[in-house]
Amino acid sequence: MTSAYQELSRTFQRLSRFGHLGAIAGVDMQTTMPPGGSQARGEAMAELSVFMHEVLTDKRLGGLFDAAQQESLNDVEQVNLSEMQRAWQQATLLPASLVEAKSLAGSRCEHAWRQQRPANDWQGFSANLKEVVKLSREEAQLRADALGVSRYDALLDVFEPGMTSAQLDQTFGDLKSWLPDLLQKAVAKQQQTPIAQPVGPFAIESQKQLGLSVMKTLGFDFNHGRLDVSAHPFCGGVPEDVRITTRYNENDFLSAMMGVIHETGHARYEQNLPKQWRGQPVAQARSTAIHESQSLFMEMQLGRSEAFLQHIHPQVVALMGDQPALALNNFIRQAQRVKPGFIRVDADELSYPAHVILRYEIERALIEGEIEVEDIPALWDEKMQQSLGIDTRGNYRDGCMQDIHWTDGAFGYFPTYTLGAMYAAQLFQAVKRAIPQVETLIQQGELQPVFDWLQQNIWQHGSRFPTQQLLINATGEALNPRYFRQHLEQRYLSE
Amino acid sequence: MTSAYQELSRTFQRLSRFGHLGAIAGVDMQTTMPPGGSQARGEAMAELSVFMHEVLTDKRLGGLFDAAQQESLNDVEQVNLSEMQRAWQQATLLPASLVEAKSLAGSRCEHAWRQQRPANDWQGFSANLKEVVKLSREEAQLRADALGVSRYDALLDVFEPGMTSAQLDQTFGDLKSWLPDLLQKAVAKQQQTPIAQPVGPFAIESQKQLGLSVMKTLGFDFNHGRLDVSAHPFCGGVPEDVRITTRYNENDFLSAMMGVIHETGHARYEQNLPKQWRGQPVAQARSTAIHESQSLFMEMQLGRSEAFLQHIHPQVVALMGDQPALALNNFIRQAQRVKPGFIRVDADELSYPAHVILRYEIERALIEGEIEVEDIPALWDEKMQQSLGIDTRGNYRDGCMQDIHWTDGAFGYFPTYTLGAMYAAQLFQAVKRAIPQVETLIQQGELQPVFDWLQQNIWQHGSRFPTQQLLINATGEALNPRYFRQHLEQRYLSE
Numbered sequence: 001m002t003s004a005y006q007e008l009s010r011t012f013q014r015l016s017r018f019g020h021l022g023a024i025a026g027v028d029m030q031t032t033m034p035p036g037g038s039q040a041r042g043e044a045m046a047e048l049s050v051f052m053h054e055v056l057t058d059k060r061l062g063g064l065f066d067a068a069q070q071e072s073l074n075d076v077e078q079v080n081l082s083e084m085q086r087a088w089q090q091a092t093l094l095p096a097s098l099v100e101a102k103s104l105a106g107s108r109c110e111h112a113w114r115q116q117r118p119a120n121d122w123q124g125f126s127a128n129l130k131e132v133v134k135l136s137r138e139e140a141q142l143r144a145d146a147l148g149v150s151r152y153d154a155l156l157d158v159f160e161p162g163m164t165s166a167q168l169d170q171t172f173g174d175l176k177s178w179l180p181d182l183l184q185k186a187v188a189k190q191q192q193t194p195i196a197q198p199v200g201p202f203a204i205e206s207q208k209q210l211g212l213s214v215m216k217t218l219g220f221d222f223n224h225g226r227l228d229v230s231a232h233p234f235c236g237g238v239p240e241d242v243r244i245t246t247r248y249n250e251n252d253f254l255s256a257m258m259g260v261i262h263e264t265g266h267a268r269y270e271q272n273l274p275k276q277w278r279g280q281p282v283a284q285a286r287s288t289a290i291h292e293s294q295s296l297f298m299e300m301q302l303g304r305s306e307a308f309l310q311h312i313h314p315q316v317v318a319l320m321g322d323q324p325a326l327a328l329n330n331f332i333r334q335a336q337r338v339k340p341g342f343i344r345v346d347a348d349e350l351s352y353p354a355h356v357i358l359r360y361e362i363e364r365a366l367i368e369g370e371i372e373v374e375d376i377p378a379l380w381d382e383k384m385q386q387s388l389g390i391d392t393r394g395n396y397r398d399g400c401m402q403d404i405h406w407t408d409g410a411f412g413y414f415p416t417y418t419l420g421a422m423y424a425a426q427l428f429q430a431v432k433r434a435i436p437q438v439e440t441l442i443q444q445g446e447l448q449p450v451f452d453w454l455q456q457n458i459w460q461h462g463s464r465f466p467t468q469q470l471l472i473n474a475t476g477e478a479l480n481p482r483y484f485r486q487h488l489e490q491r492y493l494s495e
Numbered sequence: 496m497t498s499a500y501q502e503l504s505r506t507f508q509r510l511s512r513f514g515h516l517g518a519i520a521g522v523d524m525q526t527t528m529p530p531g532g533s534q535a536r537g538e539a540m541a542e543l544s545v546f547m548h549e550v551l552t553d554k555r556l557g558g559l560f561d562a563a564q565q566e567s568l569n570d571v572e573q574v575n576l577s578e579m580q581r582a583w584q585q586a587t588l589l590p591a592s593l594v595e596a597k598s599l600a601g602s603r604c605e606h607a608w609r610q611q612r613p614a615n616d617w618q619g620f621s622a623n624l625k626e627v628v629k630l631s632r633e634e635a636q637l638r639a640d641a642l643g644v645s646r647y648d649a650l651l652d653v654f655e656p657g658m659t660s661a662q663l664d665q666t667f668g669d670l671k672s673w674l675p676d677l678l679q680k681a682v683a684k685q686q687q688t689p690i691a692q693p694v695g696p697f698a699i700e701s702q703k704q705l706g707l708s709v710m711k712t713l714g715f716d717f718n719h720g721r722l723d724v725s726a727h728p729f730c731g732g733v734p735e736d737v738r739i740t741t742r743y744n745e746n747d748f749l750s751a752m753m754g755v756i757h758e759t760g761h762a763r764y765e766q767n768l769p770k771q772w773r774g775q776p777v778a779q780a781r782s783t784a785i786h787e788s789q790s791l792f793m794e795m796q797l798g799r800s801e802a803f804l805q806h807i808h809p810q811v812v813a814l815m816g817d818q819p820a821l822a823l824n825n826f827i828r829q830a831q832r833v834k835p836g837f838i839r840v841d842a843d844e845l846s847y848p849a850h851v852i853l854r855y856e857i858e859r860a861l862i863e864g865e866i867e868v869e870d871i872p873a874l875w876d877e878k879m880q881q882s883l884g885i886d887t888r889g890n891y892r893d894g895c896m897q898d899i900h901w902t903d904g905a906f907g908y909f910p911t912y913t914l915g916a917m918y919a920a921q922l923f924q925a926v927k928r929a930i931p932q933v934e935t936l937i938q939q940g941e942l943q944p945v946f947d948w949l950q951q952n953i954w955q956h957g958s959r960f961p962t963q964q965l966l967i968n969a970t971g972e973a974l975n976p977r978y979f980r981q982h983l984e985q986r987y988l989s990e
């Protein structure tokens with residue numbers, strides 16, 4: 001006889017297989033599809049979402065969860081059961097009408113934003129955003145009621161289960177106490193040595209070769225994945241077939257290369273999620289923040305380190321051609337340059353947290369109902385002025401209209417970027433303790449011990465442990481921003 | 496209130512959207528997917544098939560069909576209803592266990608064939624094929640019982656509704672009465688003028704440019720489709736996003752180019768299926784044979800005609816480089832060369848029907864139980880000897896193991912190739928009557944009147960009319976092989 005647990009597993013395996021088709025259709029849409037295909041594709045994807053939502057919110061599942069609780073399950077099965085239940089609860093919490101209304105409002109807002117942003121049209125944009133905020137507050141309220149937490153905390157829980165704004169206030173408060181000063185010092189220090197700008201054009205084909213070569217160095221499994229091109233870089237697909245993308249600029253190979261390194265971090269996590277539980281929730285990535293910790297581990301801890309840059313330098317010169325600005329020292333300075341600016345996605349790792357904390361503070365107040373959409377630009381200006389000394393008055397395009405997250409109603413997502421950066425620094429410190437000679441190994445391109453450590457401590461566990469437990473198991477302690485500080489001081493202030 | 500017809504339409508629209516995702520995942524699998532993704536992809540696609548089969552065989556549909564018959568429907572809705580019902584009946588006819596067993600046996604047979612063919616291993620192959628034949632006979636019997644026709648006729652009906660072996664016997668019998676003689680004469684005639692072989696390499700990128708340019712000439716809509724590369728050329732995707740592929744050989748650009756022309760014929764049919772009924776069965780291509788008529792119209796009637804070859808010749812020389820073997824006369828001879836050989840997919844249009852008729856005669860006898868799998872090689876040799884004078888004894892690899900159709904149990908498919916060729920010739924004759932100056936127009940690359948004719952007479956109708964009615968409406972008469980004969984005599988025997 002089939003147990004209730006087995007029936008639930010089968011349902012989630014089905015969902016995973018349908019998700020596979022959606023993921024591949026999504027990748028195709030971003031990388032390959034001709035423009036005229038978008039309406040039919042959108043309809044097909046929406047049909048799939050509706051169907052998957054139906055499967056996930058099937059009333060029969062409630063009884064199966066009750067029955068499965070009584071069955072004798074091993075450790076992993078118990079965790080899997082609770083992850084399945086979590087997914088089911090999160091889905092059943094929201095009435096289909098709200099899900100649909102939010103999806104439509106999000107599409108409308110994002111679609112109009114594509115024209116409104118270049119036109120700097122805050123009036124037009126804010127009208128659509130209000131509808132998204134209204135529906136997101138409704139969603140947050142339903143989640144909050146179910147979880148017994150505040151509205152914003154209920155949204156945070158979607159992206160980083162267990163995270164609270166109380167903890168974020170403390171952690172980000174810590175960052176805010178030392179980061180502005182560190183940033184200022186780093187900028188002053190870098191001003192002492194001028195950085196030469198490499199001169200392109202750098203052939204796209206050579207940039208692609210460089211990307212593939214760096215992916216190989218970072219252990220990307222080309223039998224289960226590939227590199228493509230898209231307007232916005234991403235990591236998509238499924239663990240058995242991970243698709244990463246980058247975009248090329250003939251005058252700036254470093255940006256494409258660092259994008260590839262970042263996405264390779266996401267990809268290696270996906271490719272190494274536990275194979276024995278494939279298709280089950282326990283085999284999925286732990287959270288958005290842990291995912292980002294893996295990409296930032298590769299990009300910030302490894303990729304922009306002196307040791308790694310030394311290792312790949314000969315290859316860079318071989319493929320991009322030799323020129324004074326590609327001398328090793330200048331190449332390293334280039335990759336570690338600190339330059340506060342308007343745009344989050346272009347930010348260096350010292351300015352990045354300021355962008356994130358600003359968005360966190362605004363989106364939390366927005367969801368909690370402490371401010372309204374009209375209040376955003378003034379708050380944005382004020383906070384940008386305080387943290388990075390940048391004036392964005394009247395410049396909505398490079399201010400509060402620069403990102404896509406709010407258009408879709410993905411409130412609660414932004415903090416995961418900086419959580420990921422802090423997790424990554426803490427993990428790398430643990431690697432250093434476990435492998436004292438790690439810098440020499442990196443310089444020699446012998447990265448297998450580092451990958452083994454990640455495999456052992458992060459990748460193989462999927463969603464087996466809550467984030468904080470995973471972090472404690474791996475590093476001996478819960479999130480501690482001091483490792484991030486150490487990393488930044490070491491890289492940007494030491495002589 | 497929703498009518499029964501509307502509910503049925505909604506169900507078939509859902510099926511079409513799920514089919515969209517399956518089609519794109521299928522294209523990705525052939526063009527893009529890394530090898531390690533194949534197992535998970537196979538599982539996801541199988542899950543989708545099972546689900547779509549469930550939706551299509553839902554018991555509720557029976558009642559809806561009964562109710563919809565009573566509703567007041569316009570002409571198109573009535574046809575759509577009967578096409579829906581046809582799809583439903585064909586699906587419900589077969590028990591899920593048989594569908595699954597056949598799919599598994601087919602996969603096993605095809606998978607092993609990939610190794611067995613190069614190894615010329617008939618013993619190994621025939622053991623698997625027997626299972627496929629056994630299950631195909633069961634399927635044929637169930638279909639035959641439902642339709643009240645013979646087993647093989649019931650399979651034919653899947654690919655060309657309404658076609659019978661009685662009509663095929665007559666039509667193919669006609670072909671057999673004059674084609675061998677025509678072929679012999681054509682070969683003798685061509686031997687009088689030696690054909691020079693163009694010397695490569697021809698850069699893949701230039702071949703791709705040539706393909707794209709020819710697609711443009713043939714009116715391919717790049718906003719709703721694209722050209723990619725795969726091991727076996729195909730036309731896939733959905734009407735809103737049609738993907739065609741070719742494969743490149745550095746020493747033979749003509750084969751890739753003709754492949755592109757052929758698939759563009761399939762693509763234009765798909766791209767121009769009636770937009771107002773999208774997602775409904777009535778908007779789908781009429782049949783496999785009509786589909787092939789559109790590809791062969793482009794390839795054989797247009798693509799290899801002197802007028803068309805004259806038109807594209809300057810472009811060919813510009814992209815492939817000038818050389819004596821690319822002089823216009825030799826280029827035309829090359830494209831119209833007749834050379835009987837072992838392999839169907841490499842055959843010229845004069846030898847092709849012999850390959851198809853041979854397979855038709857064998858597969859019909861096999862399905863009707865008149866012969867067994869063991870009898871195939873001897874029959875193959877005998878018929879190959881008779882029709883093309885080719886000795887395949889002991890050479891299974893280039894004989895009865897060359898194709899993939901039987902491994903999957905697609906019995907009844909082969910005849911559609913030659914039906915398509917005959918339909919295409921008959922359609923082109925009608926075009927000539929409608930547009931007397933058509934050859935001059937083709938030579939000038941002014942193909943719009945030809946496309947308009949196809950749009951008017953074939954594309955826009957989808958499945959609105961039965962094949963023979965479609966043909967009568969377009970050409971004034973039912974299938975008549977004499978137009979195919981005229982076309983071949985004109986091209987290959989006239990001075």
Ligand SMILES: [Zn+2]
Pocket residue numbers: 262266292295
């Ligand atoms: Zn990332």
Ligand SMILES: [Zn+2]
Pocket residue numbers: 757761787790
């Ligand atoms: Zn074809």
